[in-house]
Amino acid sequence: MNSASLLQRINNKEAVIGVFGLGYVGLPLALCFAEANYKVIGFDTDAAKSKQLSEGQTYLTHIHAERIQAAIQGNFSATCDYAQASQLDAIIICVPTPLNKYREPDLSYVTNTVSQLLPYLKAQQILSLESTSYPGTTEELIRPLIESKGFTIGEDYFLVYSPEREDPGNTSYTTKTIPKVCGGETAACLNAGVKLYESIIDTVVPVSSTKTAEMTKLLENIYRAVNIGLVNEMKIVADKMGINIHEVIDAAATKPFGFTKFTPGPGLGGHCIPIDPFYLTWKAREYGIHTRFIELAGEVNRAMPEWVVQKTADALNEHGKAVKGSKILILGLAYKKNVSDSREAPAFEIIAKLKAKGARIDYSDPHIPSFPKKRDYAFDMHSVSLNASSIQNYDCVILITDHDEFDYQLIENSAELIIDTRNRFTANDKIFSA
Template sequence: MSEALHARIAARTARISVIGQGYVGLPLAVAFAKAGFTVTGLDNDPDRAAALGSGRSHVPDVPSEELQALLRAGRYRAASDSGALAGSDVIVICVPTPLRKSKDPDISYVVAAAEEAAARYQPGQLVVLESTTYPGSTEELLLPMFEARGARIGLDLFVAFSPERIDPGNPVFKVGDIPKVVGGVTPACTELAAALYRQIVPRVHPVSGPKVAELVKLYENVFRNVNIALANEFALMCRRLGVDTREVIDAAATKPFGFMAFYPGPGIGGHCIPVDPLYLSWKMRANGFESRFIALADDINRAMPRHVLDLVVETLNEGGLAVKGARALVLGVAYKRGVGDTRESPAHEIVADLRRMGAEVAYADPHVPTFGDLKAVEPTEEILREADCVVIVTDHPEFDYAAVARHARRVVDTRQSLPVPRDRRQAWTRL
C-alpha cells in the first residue's frame, strides 16, 4: 500500500485534501495544486469556502489570480462539506489551535477535523497533522480515532506530524522556500510524508517520530518568544539608563556569530508566538514540570501593552495634557508589519486602555479596514497634526514615517520606526 501511494505521489496523481483553508492551509493547498496535484481545500466556514470557490483569496500571500487559474485548470476546488474528503489519498490537517480563556490548549478543532478524516478512512491513505500542538497529540489524539475504524498504522494507514513554519507576509520565504520537518509514526509513515513534501519544498528533514516534530515547532516558537521577551525587558532597562535600545541591539548585531538580533515591541500577537509556548507548558505541567522560561517570557511580553500605555501617559504629561480628552492616533493594529491579522494583537489592549482612560482614539492601518467599532482613517498630514499623540504599534511599510516625523506633535514609537529624536522639539518616545 505504501508503494502504491508512493507511486501516486511521485506521479503527482495523488488526490490531496487540506482541512482548514486559513493562513496555513490555503497556501499549502495552492502549493500542491501548483505542483500538479488535484487538491480539495475543505473549510467548514461556508462563506470562506464559497469565496475561495469563486476565486477570491483572503490570504495576501495567495493572489486571487493564482487561485482563479488553478480553479480553471481543475487543480483546486473548495468545499465546506466534509463529504468532499471521500476518495482522498492524502489528508493534511491545518485547523486552528488556540487557547481557552483559562490559557489551556483548545484542541477541539484538531479533534473535529481528525474525526471528519477518520470517518472517511480508506486503506492506503496518508494523514498529516500540521496544526501546532502539544507533544504527543498526533499519537494520543489521532491514532485511536483511525484504529477504532480498523486502520493498522504503518500498514494500511500512514500518519505523520509536519509543523507548518510559514511566516505570513514574508516576501522572501514562502511555503515552497521553507524546509519541512517530518515525523511519522513508523518509518514508512515518515517516508511517505517526506515524499509528499519533497514535491513542493527544496528540503525535507525527517525526524524519528511525531513527538520530535511537534517539539521542533514548539522549540522554535519558544525560542522566539523568549528572545522577544529578553529584548522587551532590555528596552525597559535601557530606558531607565537613558540609552537608545535600538542603537545597542544594532551594534551588537555586528557580531558575526553567537548573536541574533531581536527587537522590542508593544507586545506579542498572532496565532503562534503568544499561544504555542503555552501548549508546551501545559503539557509539561501535566508531567509535573514547571517551564519557568516560558512563564517568564509570557509575563514580560503580556505586560508590554501596559508599558506602552505608561509611555503615552508620560508623553502627554510632558506636554501638559491628560489622557482624558486627548486625541490619540494609533498607527497599525495588525499584530505585525505587512499583514491584516489582528488576532492577539497588542493593539487590542492599547486601544481599549486608552479609551477606558477617556482618550479619543482613531487608528490607521492599510490592512485592517475596521477594528472593533472603529473604522480606519487615512494618516494624512491633517490627521497627524490633529493628534495629541501618535502611537506607532505596527510598523507597516506603507506608512510614511518621514511625514509622521514632520507633522506629529508627539509620538510613542514602539517599533523604532522614527530616528532617535535630536532635540526636545521632537517629542518622540522610542521603546
C-alpha cells in the first residue's frame, strides 16, 4: 500500500481531520481546517470546552465567538468522545508538554492521547504531533505505539512532526500565514504531512526528519530565552549603574545589522520559552552534554520575579513603608499583553512571594476575571475595576502585563507608587523601573 488514497482524500477535501487538544494551538488550527472546508472534529478532555464550543462560545479572548459559530454551523464539531476518532483520516495532537517538579519533560499528555487512540487507528491515516518536545520524541515514543498495532510506518501509516508556531494575540501573523516546519519518519510520511498542511497554510517548510523538526522548534525558543536572559541580566547591571536599559536597547536597535531587539521583563511566561529549553538540556544529558549556556539563561530568567519583589520592597521602603501590611495592586496576570493566556506567567510567583512577606494583594486584568486554577498557586481572587478612587487605596501598583486596555494616564495620576516592569510610564519620583 502507499499514500495515494490518503493524498487523494486530502486533495479532494474528503479527509476528516481530528485535532486533539483545543487550547491556544489546537483550536486555531481546527478552525483553519474547518474554514478550508474540511470536516473537523475537535477533541478535548475538558468537557466544559467542548460544551462551550458546541454552543458557539469562546474561551480564548483573541478568537471571536462569531468565528466559532460559523465553524459550528459548517464542518466543525467538538467532543470528549474518543470513539469518534474512528472517522479520522488525519490526527493532529496539540496537547501540553509541561515539566515535572524536577524540571524534566512530562510527556504523559502525549502518550496518554496516543494510547487512547490506538483502538481507532487505521490504514491510510496520518498522525502529526505538534506538541513541543525533545528531539527523538516522535521516533522513540510515538512510532513504537503505532507499530504495535501492526502498521508499517511510511507504507500503510504516516507519521510526522510539525511544531506549532502560534503567537496568541499577534494580529500580524495567523495560523495560515506563519510558515510551517514539517518532518516525516520516512519520505512518504513527509510527503503526506506536507500535503496535509499545504491545504491550509501558505508556506510549508519540509525538513529531513522528525528529529530535525523537533530541534528546530527548540532552537527557536532557546534563541529567545537566551536573548531575554541576556537583556534581563543587562537590566540588573544597568539599574545598579543608574542607566535606563530601555534607552540603551532603543539606541542599540538603530543599528541596521547584527542586533535584534529583545526587551526585559518581570520573568518568562507562556508555554514555550520557560519550558522548551529544558527539554533539550534533559535530552542532551543522554549524550553526555551539559548545556551550560542554556541553563545559565534559565537561571537568570527564573530569578526575575524575585528581582521585582526586591525592587518593590526597596521602593516601599523609600516611601517609609514595609511590604508587610502594604496594599499592593498587580496589573496583569497574563504572560503577555492583550491575551488571557496565563500559562507560566511570572505574576503568580510575584504574588505568592509578596503574600509570603505579608502584603495584601489584589489584581486587575481585563482578560482574566477570576484567579485561574494553577498547579502551584490557589488564591481566591477576582479582578478589581480601575478608577481613580480604587487605585488611590493602594500603597503600590505593580505593572506586570501591559495590556492596551489599561488607562495608563489614569493609573499614573492616581497611584501613590508604581513599579513598572514594562517601561510604560514616564519617569518621575513615584515611578520605579523593575
